Amino acid sequence: MAALRTYIIVRTLMTIPIVFTLLTIVFIILRVMPGDPITAMVGMKAPPEYIERLKEEAGLNKPYHVQYVNYILGIIRGDFGRSLIWGKRPVLAEILDHLPATIELTIFGFIVSIIIGLITGTVAGVKCYTKVDTTLRLYSIIAYALFIPWLGMMFQLIFGVYLKILPIGGRIDPGLTVGWNTVTGLYVLDGIITGRYDIVLNALQHLILPSLTLGIVLSGAYTRLVRANMIDVLSQDFIRAARARGLSELKVLRHALKNAFIPILTMMGLQFAILLTGAVLTETTFSWPGMGTFLLERIKYVDYTTIQGTIVFFAIFVSVVNLVVDILYALIDPRIRY
Amino acid sequence: MNIGFELIRKMLAPWLKEASLMLKLGLAIVITIIALSITAPLLTQYSPIIKVGDALRPPSTKHLMGTNNLGYDMFSRILYGGRTVLTVVVSATLLSMCIGVPLGLISGYYGRIVDRIFSIIMDSMYAFPSLILALAIAAVLGPSMVNAIIAIAVVYIPTYFRMVRGQTLSIKSLLYVEAAKAIGARDLRIIIKHILPNLLPTIIVVFTMNIADAILTEAGLSFLGFSVPPPTPDWGADLRAGHEYLLAGYWWLVAFPGFMIMLLAAGFALVGEGLNDILSLRGAEKR
Numbered sequence: 001m002a003a004l005r006t007y008i009i010v011r012t013l014m015t016i017p018i019v020f021t022l023l024t025i026v027f028i029i030l031r032v033m034p035g036d037p038i039t040a041m042v043g044m045k046a047p048p049e050y051i052e053r054l055k056e057e058a059g060l061n062k063p064y065h066v067q068y069v070n071y072i073l074g075i076i077r078g079d080f081g082r083s084l085i086w087g088k089r090p091v092l093a094e095i096l097d098h099l100p101a102t103i104e105l106t107i108f109g110f111i112v113s114i115i116i117g118l119i120t121g122t123v124a125g126v127k128c129y130t131k132v133d134t135t136l137r138l139y140s141i142i143a144y145a146l147f148i149p150w151l152g153m154m155f156q157l158i159f160g161v162y163l164k165i166l167p168i169g170g171r172i173d174p175g176l177t178v179g180w181n182t183v184t185g186l187y188v189l190d191g192i193i194t195g196r197y198d199i200v201l202n203a204l205q206h207l208i209l210p211s212l213t214l215g216i217v218l219s220g221a222y223t224r225l226v227r228a229n230m231i232d233v234l235s236q237d238f239i240r241a242a243r244a245r246g247l248s249e250l251k252v253l254r255h256a257l258k259n260a261f262i263p264i265l266t267m268m269g270l271q272f273a274i275l276l277t278g279a280v281l282t283e284t285t286f287s288w289p290g291m292g293t294f295l296l297e298r299i300k301y302v303d304y305t306t307i308q309g310t311i312v313f314f315a316i317f318v319s320v321v322n323l324v325v326d327i328l329y330a331l332i333d334p335r336i337r338y
Numbered sequence: 339m340n341i342g343f344e345l346i347r348k349m350l351a352p353w354l355k356e357a358s359l360m361l362k363l364g365l366a367i368v369i370t371i372i373a374l375s376i377t378a379p380l381l382t383q384y385s386p387i388i389k390v391g392d393a394l395r396p397p398s399t400k401h402l403m404g405t406n407n408l409g410y411d412m413f414s415r416i417l418y419g420g421r422t423v424l425t426v427v428v429s430a431t432l433l434s435m436c437i438g439v440p441l442g443l444i445s446g447y448y449g450r451i452v453d454r455i456f457s458i459i460m461d462s463m464y465a466f467p468s469l470i471l472a473l474a475i476a477a478v479l480g481p482s483m484v485n486a487i488i489a490i491a492v493v494y495i496p497t498y499f500r501m502v503r504g505q506t507l508s509i510k511s512l513l514y515v516e517a518a519k520a521i522g523a524r525d526l527r528i529i530i531k532h533i534l535p536n537l538l539p540t541i542i543v544v545f546t547m548n549i550a551d552a553i554l555t556e557a558g559l560s561f562l563g564f565s566v567p568p569p570t571p572d573w574g575a576d577l578r579a580g581h582e583y584l585l586a587g588y589w590w591l592v593a594f595p596g597f598m599i600m601l602l603a604a605g606f607a608l609v610g611e612g613l614n615d616i617l618s619l620r621g622a623e624k625r
Contacts, residue, residue, distance in 0.1 A: 017458055018458065018461065018462050018465070021458050021459055021462040022462045022463075022466060025459070025462065025463065025466075026474070029471075029474050029475055029478060030474065030478060134359075137360075137611075141360075141604055141607050141608060141611065142600070142604050144550075144603075144604075144607060145550065145554070145600050145601075145603035145604035145607055146600050147554060147557050147558075147561075147574075147577070147596050147599040147600055147603070148558075149561050149577055149578075149581070149596070150577060150592065150595075150596025150597070150599060150600065151596075153577070153580075153581060153584055153592045153596065154592075154593070154596075156584055157584060157587075157589055157592075160585075161584065161585060161587055162587075168585075269465075270465070273465055273466060273467045273468070274467070274468075276467040276470070277467040277468055277469040277470065277558075280467075280469055280470065280473075280558075280562075281469070281558055281561065281562075284561070284562060285581070295470075295473075296562060299473075299477050307474075307477070311470065311474050314466070314467060314470055315466060318465055318466060318467065319465065322465060
């Protein structure tokens with residue numbers, strides 16, 4: 001158990017320089033790079049006094065090293081600054097308003113991609129080096145190459161415009177949430193907690209197309225991973241032993257799948273960053289009120305502190321998720337220790 | 339250098355190998371799209387940025403892919419858009435290769451503190467959502483073709499770096515590198531003459547795979563409005579513009595640009611896969 005504790009402590013400490021580096025990269029991109037962000041975002045035609053005022057408010061006219069120290073200290077205190085518009089709300093509060101929508105979307109997208117990935121990967125692994133395998137390999141490449149907004153729009157066309165059976169935008173019908181207090185901000189979960197099953201149903205209907213879009217595009221990576229692991233596991237002794245004992249092929253597969261699943265966990269950390277990228281595009285396509293639409297909206301309105309805060313939040317969020325995934329992996333697989 | 343030539347020979351003669359169905363298919367797609375965008379002026383009489391007919395007309399013999407809301411011919415926008423996409427993506431990937439490969443070589447060869455610093459920077463960037471990184475850079479620099487190239491290039495530096503650094507580490511300890519050192523070859527000579535040629539095949543594979551990925555990133559950037567400014571034809575931007583007319587059922591405004599993005603990305607991914615197959619097959623034969 002001591003080894004596990006050491007691993008967790010060392011891995012957590014290792015996150016600090018990574019977060020620090022990311023924060024520095026974000027700082028360099030937003031402040032030190034040629035061209036100043038405010039002018040770039042307002043446009044050259046804006047009056048100089050207006051640009052000066054925005055810079056003043058964002059603290060951009062101090063020397064770089066002072067800006068940098070203020071920036072890092074602020075983040076350590078959990079202070080992401082205040083929005084330059086909309087009543088100067090704290091950026092973190094605004095982020096937390098939009099985070100649940102993105103999390104709900106990524107969870108469902110992730111579930112879809114895992115289900116498709118497990119099925120296609122297992123089939124490809126069992127039938128490896130056959131026509132079925134080649135077809136599924138092609139599927140994984142095409143799924144990867146699909147452009148999320150395009151797939152989303154094709155779904156919108158088919159299910160929203162022609163068949164008219166599913167909503168093509170938003171999280172929920174606006175009328176439903178009047179007078180309803182959310183608990184976690186995840187509508188499906190909140191609906192179950194508060195017993196509002198009409199909300200659950202409506203939220204799920206809104207989730208179908210976005211999560212299918214996100215899930216299908218990301219499933220390709222899992223197809224290949226599950227396939228490779230299945231081929232590896234199926235050739236091991238315990239599978240031969242299981243077959244020799246006369247277990248049905250279905251039970252053998254269940255054994256194999258359990259073992260093939262462990263390496264997939266490590267992928268999830270990296271896959272999470274891809275999931276977030278995908279979520280930004282999915283959100284824009286389906287007018288989903290999450291972090292992605294939020295960030296883009298604020299870029300449009302030159303809300304500089306909010307833009308910086310949101311990108312910093314993404315950086316920390318990704319690092320923490322990677323940390324959690326690595327620790328989970330260590331808990332499951334006792335071979336992972338320092 | 340042999341390995342590089344051998345690979346090119348195998349690239350040119352894919353029909354010789356059973357395993358290169360992926361490569362053949364991929365090359366066919368990629369070459370077709372490149373040819374179409376180069377010969378665009380011969381294939382269409384319409385300019386992509388001039389009103390040539392009624393707005394929002396469905397595909398017909400006169401306008402193969404219909405016209406958009408401004409009365410531009412969608413078919414010529416698709417053809418000329420291919421030029422934009424290929425220019426941005428290939429330049430960006432080349433640029434990140436020119437930065438990532440030397441950094442990886444230095445990091446892997448010299449090790450120590452330089453390696454530590456480069457590695458942590460590159461690993462952090464690698465873990466960060468690529469589109470959001472590119473978006474931040476493009477938003478600061480402002481929408482233009484050069485800026486889109488820079489933004490995309492930055493995103494793909496870590497892929498080259500990680501691969502080159504890893505391979506340099508293992509090649510560095512091989513006997514012939516030791517021998518070169520023993521007879522007094524300088525570091526630069528060892529890196530360029532003895533290590534780099536061994537990396538070429540993998541660099542080519544990573545290059546093609548990165549192009550596939552960069553096509554999607556470029557499409558994402560321009561879909562969100564951070565690549566070439568209108569009216570320059572660009573598939574991602576056209577998709578965005580067409581989205582506004584989706585509810586009215588003008589399917590041709592979105593169907594074609596998005597399909598082209600998928601086709602081109604899949605084409606390069608297939609080429610990458612095919613090349614990778616050849617490489618790993620050769621590795622297997624050696625063993």
